[in-house]
Amino acid sequence: MAVAELSTPSFINTRLVHPSKLSFSTTHLHSHRRLAFPPLSRTHNARISCSLAPNQVQAPAPAQTEEPKNKPECYGVFCLTYDLKAEEETKSWKKLINVAVSGAAGMISNHLLFKLASGEVFGADQPVALKLLGSERSFEALEGVAMELEDSLFPLLREVIISIDPYEVFQDVDWALLIGAKPRGPGMERADLLDINGQIFAAQGKALNAVASRNVKVIVVGNPCNTNALICLKNAPNIPAKNFHALTRLDENRAKCQLALKAGVFYDKVSNVTIWGNHSTTQVPDFLNARIDGLPVKEVIKDHKWLEEEFTHKVQTRGGALIKKWGRSSAASTSVSIVDAIKSLVNPTPEGDWFSSGVYTTGNPYGIAEDIVFSMPCRSKGDGDYELVKDIKFDDYLLKRITKSEAELLAEKRCVGHLIGQGIAFCDLPEDTMLPGEM
Ligand SMILES: NC(=O)C1=CN([C@@H]2O[C@H](COP(=O)(O)OP(=O)(O)OC[C@H]3O[C@@H](n4cnc5c(N)ncnc54)[C@H](OP(=O)(O)O)[C@@H]3O)[C@@H](O)[C@H]2O)C=CC1
Numbered sequence: 001m002a003v004a005e006l007s008t009p010s011f012i013n014t015r016l017v018h019p020s021k022l023s024f025s026t027t028h029l030h031s032h033r034r035l036a037f038p039p040l041s042r043t044h045n046a047r048i049s050c051s052l053a054p055n056q057v058q059a060p061a062p063a064q065t066e067e068p069k070n071k072p073e074c075y076g077v078f079c080l081t082y083d084l085k086a087e088e089e090t091k092s093w094k095k096l097i098n099v100a101v102s103g104a105a106g107m108i109s110n111h112l113l114f115k116l117a118s119g120e121v122f123g124a125d126q127p128v129a130l131k132l133l134g135s136e137r138s139f140e141a142l143e144g145v146a147m148e149l150e151d152s153l154f155p156l157l158r159e160v161i162i163s164i165d166p167y168e169v170f171q172d173v174d175w176a177l178l179i180g181a182k183p184r185g186p187g188m189e190r191a192d193l194l195d196i197n198g199q200i201f202a203a204q205g206k207a208l209n210a211v212a213s214r215n216v217k218v219i220v221v222g223n224p225c226n227t228n229a230l231i232c233l234k235n236a237p238n239i240p241a242k243n244f245h246a247l248t249r250l251d252e253n254r255a256k257c258q259l260a261l262k263a264g265v266f267y268d269k270v271s272n273v274t275i276w277g278n279h280s281t282t283q284v285p286d287f288l289n290a291r292i293d294g295l296p297v298k299e300v301i302k303d304h305k306w307l308e309e310e311f312t313h314k315v316q317t318r319g320g321a322l323i324k325k326w327g328r329s330s331a332a333s334t335s336v337s338i339v340d341a342i343k344s345l346v347n348p349t350p351e352g353d354w355f356s357s358g359v360y361t362t363g364n365p366y367g368i369a370e371d372i373v374f375s376m377p378c379r380s381k382g383d384g385d386y387e388l389v390k391d392i393k394f395d396d397y398l399l400k401r402i403t404k405s406e407a408e409l410l411a412e413k414r415c416v417g418h419l420i421g422q423g424i425a426f427c428d429l430p431e432d433t434m435l436p437g438e439m
Pocket residue numbers: 103104105106107108109134135136137138139179180181182183200220221222223224225246247248249250251279329330331334
């Protein structure tokens with residue numbers, strides 16, 4: 001049996017031994033101990049214990065013994081132990097947080113993971129553990145991702161595990177970024193997509209409910225993301241519904257860019273942009289409440305016909321326009337928008353401004369149907385939570401558009417009744433229901 005000798009708990013002083021070359025010995029992590037690693041297995045992942053407890057962990061998770069039966073599997077250099085308290089420059093760092101990413105071998109993740117590990121998302125004093133969820137099919141690609149993370153030498157990246165089991169990946173997670181989903185293929189009905197992807201998010205909701213931190217924040221990216229988020233939260237009744245988000249931040253960013261272009265200003269001058277509704281072509285980019293340089297958009301952009309027609313359509317179909325150019329859907333800008341969405345929750349929202357997120361509608365002050373996930377304007381104190389913005393103006397144009405997106409989401413919800421404990425599915429989707437990328 002090959003065994004790695006670790007003479008110190010510090011990360012930088014340990015010897016690197018690749019786990020695939022070693023077999024299991026012990027998981028006790030103290031200085032001056034013998035440590036070896038299990039061979040890579042596709043069903044069981046190893047998470048190495050460390051001297052830091054994850055933040056906010058209250059989940060009634062299966063008891064973690066020192067040698068759990070299904071010991072999760074760490075990856076390569078991340079199997080080496082460390083002790084943040086032992087190094088001068090890391091003593092002041094915060095407690096490790098656990099971040100799960102599904103679809104981790106996909107295009108969006110390929111951009112996102114490196115941002116998460118670099119410190120640009122959670123801060124330069126926030127060590128992270130990345131827990132990557134893939135599938136049997138993509139397991140080798142997932143190993144490739146983990147190898148690239150190893151080679152990037154990120155000081156803040158203290159643990160990486162790869163797995164195809166959501167119950168292992170979601171154990172004690174503080175954030176779950178749910179990206180993995182099946183794209184709609186040629187000839188596939190939207191109802192089929194809702195069902196196929198809905199099954200994934202129902203299973204992941206159940207796993208989060210069982211093993212994640214009770215305070216986990218969940219951002220659903222995989223499409224159709226609003227209804228997937230609804231399915232996920234319905235299958236996780238022990239986690240507050242408020243903690244679930246569907247990503248509409250990319251749409252907000254796209255809207256800001258178009259307004260800036262038309263007004264001839266740089267996009268940092270555009271604020272208070274809400275995307276209402278579904279992440280689909282019925283989404284409503286709100287120019288009534290948006291501001292440019294502090295002024296109402298309609299005072300700066302006098303061409304109101306452009307706002308109602310061209311601007312709205314451009315934002316709704318930006319994903320499709322990009323696919324036509326690239327031959328694949330937005331990945332880099334989506335990952336940037338996921339970073340923006342997280343940062344908006346962990347930093348106080350600038351005075352007077354807000355951000356868009358697809359959130360649970362129950363108790364909303366706008367009269368939008370309850371019990372769906374709808375993009376609305378939010379503000380955060382920076383504690384991971386948010387409040388809906390109250391002082392919002394509506395006019396007939398805005399209300400009519402919002403109603404259309406609301407009707408679409410209610411129809412999507414009827415299609416997934418079987419996945420949310422609401423009886424038999426009945427699918428009567430509007431003809432023109434499309435993802436942004438389907439135009
Ligand atoms: N909300 C938003 O603003 C946006 C959302 N999206 C959506 O994000 C999702 C991911 O996009 P992207 O990263 O570009 O896509 P990729 O195809 O590159 O990656 C998708 C990942 O999803 C996983 N996946 C595919 N089918 C299944 C399945 N049946 N069960 C579980 N996992 C599955 C794949 O994992 P594996 O290889 O392991 O099977 C793959 O790694 C898509 O649904 C896309 O529509 C995209 C852009 C914007």
